[in-house]
Amino acid sequence: xxxxxxxxxxxxxxxxxxxxxxxxxGSSLHLLVVENELDRAAAGVAxxxxxxxxxxxxxxxxxxxxxxxxxxxxxxxQLATMPxxxxxxxxxxxxxxxxxxxxxxxxxxxxxxxxQENPRARALYERLGYVVFDTRPDSWDEEAPDGTLxxxxxxxxxxxxxxxx
Ligand SMILES: CC(C)(COP(=O)(O)OP(=O)(O)OC[C@H]1O[C@@H](n2cnc3c(N)ncnc32)[C@H](O)[C@@H]1OP(=O)(O)O)[C@@H](O)C(=O)NCCC(=O)NCCS
Numbered sequence: 001x002x003x004x005x006x007x008x009x010x011x012x013x014x015x016x017x018x019x020x021x022x023x024x025x026g027s028s029l030h031l032l033v034v035e036n037e038l039d040r041a042a043a044g045v046a047x048x049x050x051x052x053x054x055x056x057x058x059x060x061x062x063x064x065x066x067x068x069x070x071x072x073x074x075x076x077x078q079l080a081t082m083p084x085x086x087x088x089x090x091x092x093x094x095x096x097x098x099x100x101x102x103x104x105x106x107x108x109x110x111x112x113x114x115x116q117e118n119p120r121a122r123a124l125y126e127r128l129g130y131v132v133f134d135t136r137p138d139s140w141d142e143e144a145p146d147g148t149l150x151x152x153x154x155x156x157x158x159x160x161x162x163x164x165x
């Protein structure tokens with residue numbers, strides 16, 4: 001048997017109360033990083049969005065915008081869709097909402113970094129009009145399966161989109 005479900009969604013700001021419902025997006029360390037971004041959002045230098053199921057108001061996809069990373073641009077980061085609901089359009093919806101927020105601040109440039117080993121995400125961004133203009137090393141702490149911290153090092157393609165287009 002197969003079936004089809006239409007899932008109405010809305011986009012809103014992520015809140016501290018949502019964090020216990022975002023365990024699918026990463027480790028407990030990742031959730032601390034997201035919590036820190038909510039602090040920065042409260043200070044006005046970032047935003048964090050959630051695509052939520054209309055009926056439950058629970059987050060299905062989340063992602064942040066940093067307004068301090070690049071001059072005169074909003075930097076979209078930490079995009080994640082609940083694994084079971086990937087490839088259904090939620091990431092595209094979140095990106096459109098993030099671009100609206102950036103325009104709402106009077107900016108016309110969106111940037112993002114995508115790991116070279118993540119061709120699927122990069123293909124999504126290219127489909128949305130993002131173009132690679134730089135390549136940079138990046139690193140962050142991550143939680144190993146045994147709970148210890150380790151430094152993860154990678155290389156990211158840096159992409160940008162002119163939001164006037
Ligand atoms: C990258 C990521 C955020 C994209 O989110 P998503 O919700 O899967 O994105 P979308 O569904 O909008 O688009 C992705 C794909 O679905 C397809 N798609 C979009 N809407 C669709 C629909 N209504 N029906 C079927 N497919 C659809 C797109 O064409 C795209 O094709 P692909 O599967 O070949 O890539 C998600 O895959 C993810 O969380 N990945 C793990 C974390 C990660 O890599 N984050 C990015 C860091 S830069």
